Amino acid sequence: MLVVLRYSVNRYVPGGLMLQVFTLENYAHFFQDHYFHKVLLTTVWVSVVCTIVSLVLAFPLAYFLARTRSAAKSLLVMLVVFPLLVGNVVRAAGWMALLDTKGVVNSTLEALHIIKAPLNIMYTTGAVMIGIISIVTPFMVLTLQSVLEGINYSVEEAALNLGASPIRTFAKVTLPLAMPGVIAGTSLVFILCMNAYATPVLLGGPSFQMMAQTIYDQISNTQNWPFGAALAFVLMFVTVALTVIAQMFLQRRYKSAE
Secondary structure (H helix, E strand, O other): OHHHHHHHOOEEOOOOOEEOOOOOHHHHHHHHOHHHHHHHHHHHHHHHHHHHHHHHHHHHHHHHHHHOOOOOHHHHHHHHHHHHHOOHHHHHHHHHHHHOOOOHHHHHHHHOOOOOOOOOOOOOHHHHHHHHHHHHHHHHHHHHHHHHOOOOHHHHHHHHHOOOOHHHHHHHHHHHHHHHHHHHHHHHHHHHHHOOOHHHHHHHOOOOOOHHHHHHHHHHHOOOHHHHHHHHHHHHHHHHHHHHHHHHHHHHHHHHHO
16 A cells, blocks of 8 residues: 555656656646546445445345255355356456347347347446446355354344334344444445456446546556556545445444444
8 A cells, every 4th residue: 555655646757657756746637637536436336336236135145044944055155155256357258248239138038029129238337237246245145144143043033022023123133233244244345346347347348437447547558657556545545434434324323223
């Protein structure tokens, strides 16, 4: 991190790499150019949406894995872990085959006469979100499962026996007790989403930009290492700041629920 910070205060020399002097012009460039503001905001809101959707999808599965006594539990856990053994580029390529205009999704919908013309799913924000969610959800499931397994089911049974509905039991008993897992899972997933690179590149196309792509472009294509380092430090700072704020909010809700 200190190396990134040191690079970010150097001066870019066209045709070279950088001049080692102390300057804040790279940060001034970021704050003055609205294009980079838009890229950062896009990165943040895509990450927030993907984190929330991942939590909603992962919680029921994690709860089932934590409570089931089926002999197939190990197999189900392996199915959750298996996607983590495949690289992000390979998974993104798989989604490209599914979401393309001639892909499986459009072909199936056309065969069922649900649509008359192929849907333009590829190279959209929705395609990027689908890809990112598929990557981060296993992390959320495993984090939540480990916490839910530590919750004594007799506590939930007691609430149900005292007349609480299943929804009220979940809201007042299960969710507060699972809040440490929610905090850990959302923090981990949000950080992964903020730093996503391969999925936005392959599923979003050149017109869709997130911070990781912009940083790569500045360093690899433009050779502007100081500005790329400044963007990386801004991304790092925003990610840490938003993660800490979210943790404080969730912890406060957790304590109030207690």
